[in-house]
Amino acid sequence: MLAIHFGAGNIGRGFIGQLLNQAGFEVCFVDVNPELVDEINKKKQYVVTHASEDQESHLIQGVRAINGKNIEDIAKEIATADLVTTAVGVNILPFIAPAIAQGISQRIRTSPAPLNIIACENAIGGSTQLKEHVFERLEEQDKEKAMTQIGFPDAAVDRIVPLQKNEDMLTVSVEPFFEWVVNESQVAGSIPSIPGVTYVPDLTPYIERKLFTVNTGHAVIAYLGYLLGYNTISEAIQDTFVLENAKEVLSETGQLLQLKHGFDKEKHLAYIHKIIERFKNPYISDEVVRVGRSPIRKLSPHDRLVAPAMELFDYDVTPSHLAKGIASALLFDDPSDAEALELQNYLNQNGLDLTITHFTNIDGEHPLHGLITKEFADLSKMKLRR
Ligand SMILES: NC(=O)c1ccc[n+]([C@@H]2O[C@H](COP(=O)([O-])OP(=O)(O)OC[C@H]3O[C@@H](n4cnc5c(N)ncnc54)[C@H](O)[C@@H]3O)[C@@H](O)[C@H]2O)c1
Numbered sequence: 001m002l003a004i005h006f007g008a009g010n011i012g013r014g015f016i017g018q019l020l021n022q023a024g025f026e027v028c029f030v031d032v033n034p035e036l037v038d039e040i041n042k043k044k045q046y047v048v049t050h051a052s053e054d055q056e057s058h059l060i061q062g063v064r065a066i067n068g069k070n071i072e073d074i075a076k077e078i079a080t081a082d083l084v085t086t087a088v089g090v091n092i093l094p095f096i097a098p099a100i101a102q103g104i105s106q107r108i109r110t111s112p113a114p115l116n117i118i119a120c121e122n123a124i125g126g127s128t129q130l131k132e133h134v135f136e137r138l139e140e141q142d143k144e145k146a147m148t149q150i151g152f153p154d155a156a157v158d159r160i161v162p163l164q165k166n167e168d169m170l171t172v173s174v175e176p177f178f179e180w181v182v183n184e185s186q187v188a189g190s191i192p193s194i195p196g197v198t199y200v201p202d203l204t205p206y207i208e209r210k211l212f213t214v215n216t217g218h219a220v221i222a223y224l225g226y227l228l229g230y231n232t233i234s235e236a237i238q239d240t241f242v243l244e245n246a247k248e249v250l251s252e253t254g255q256l257l258q259l260k261h262g263f264d265k266e267k268h269l270a271y272i273h274k275i276i277e278r279f280k281n282p283y284i285s286d287e288v289v290r291v292g293r294s295p296i297r298k299l300s301p302h303d304r305l306v307a308p309a310m311e312l313f314d315y316d317v318t319p320s321h322l323a324k325g326i327a328s329a330l331l332f333d334d335p336s337d338a339e340a341l342e343l344q345n346y347l348n349q350n351g352l353d354l355t356i357t358h359f360t361n362i363d364g365e366h367p368l369h370g371l372i373t374k375e376f377a378d379l380s381k382m383k384l385r386r
């Protein structure tokens with residue numbers, strides 16, 4: 001069985017590659033980092049180590065890689081593959097679509113075998129978004145066949161994999177916890193057997209619970225931590241101001257998840273508690289700039305901050321702590337982050353009101369707009385004091 005996985009980065013090697021290898025797939029990575037591709041092809045194996053007291057480690061063998069520029073080679077592999085997965089970042093999906101489209105058009109001419117393509121990105125409907133990018137590139141005559149033969153099941157993936165600083169560039173240190181949930185109703189053909197994957201008939205509650213708890217909490221800790229001068233999530237979370245705000249934010253998103261999806265209150269509190277303990281993992285050094293990366297993506301209307309805040313108004317709940325989280329994201333000015341630079345340039349040139357509306361799509365008249373403005377003023381004073 002052959003799996004083509006786009007993105008041989010932290011989650012690609014440290015989670016998806018590991019589970020696919022353990023499920024018996026030959027894993028072929030596709031990546032645009034030539035050094036990484038060469039190293040995978042040279043060593044053909046790598047180690048995944050648990051960031052925990054026992055440092056359990058797994059040897060992932062028999063892997064290979066293709067440079068993302070070699071569209072012809074990638075398409076040829078996709079034409080015969082049993083599974084395609086991605087972990088490149090949701091904004092990169094349009095760039096991998098041409099190779100996938102070419103692979104699909106070859107496959108539907110040469111084999112009737114179904115193929116599933118699962119985007120393992122932190123986004124709602126990641127595979128569905130990839131499907132749209134791919135279908136834009138398919139010839140009209142191929143679309144009908146691709147609709148039935150090729151599945152794009154949406155997924156939620158959860159495992160904290162920080163930036164790596166290992167002697168061997170392929171080794172990945174990961175938290176022991178993982179969760180990979182896939183929408184079975186979007187699978188083409190039979191369900192791929194991957195131990196560790198949970199198939200559900202409707203992914204929405206699962207992806208929203210993950211994105212609006214793990215990632216919302218993570219983002220707020222990263223942005224408030226950055227503002228206060230902390231380097232890592234575990235340092236930031238020791239600050240009472242950061243921790244209390246993160247807990248309040250998770251209480252707000254928790255209300256939304258319970259009201260919208262009917263999650264049990266006690267079970268959800270236990271879920272939040274477990275996540276906060278994961279953030280405190282002393283064996284992980286996860287930089288606030290990694291967790292806060294790409295603030296424009298994180299401030300977008302369907303992402304972890306704005307989506308739950310806007311939806312809470314439908315239930316007459318005022319998301320004041322989410323507003324603080326959004327304001328803290330607007331203050332993220334890490335000079336090494338291209339999106340942070342773009343955001344800060346826009347803010348300097350256009351002022352706060354226009355910036356909020358431009359990046360979050362929140363109308364100037366909406367009450368959330370005013371809440372963010374107020375929180376932004378308060379947080380700016382804290383930033384000045386630091
Ligand atoms: N790291 C985590 O804790 C974590 C957990 C869950 C989900 N995710 C999600 O997984 C995705 C990847 O995150 P990551 O932390 O592994 O990032 P990463 O930067 O470590 O890995 C991304 C990889 O994609 C490669 N890439 C970029 N453009 C490409 C292209 N056009 N074709 C092929 N490869 C390309 C990069 O070279 C890099 O190796 C993101 O969507 C992220 O939100 C990350």
Ligand SMILES: O=P(O)(O)OC[C@@H](O)[C@@H](O)[C@H](O)[C@H](O)CO
Nearest residue numbers: 122157158159160161215218291
């Ligand atoms: O990957 P991002 O940039 O969407 O979000 C940063 C972190 O919150 C994220 O990578 C988490 O570590 C991960 O989602 C945990 O499952």
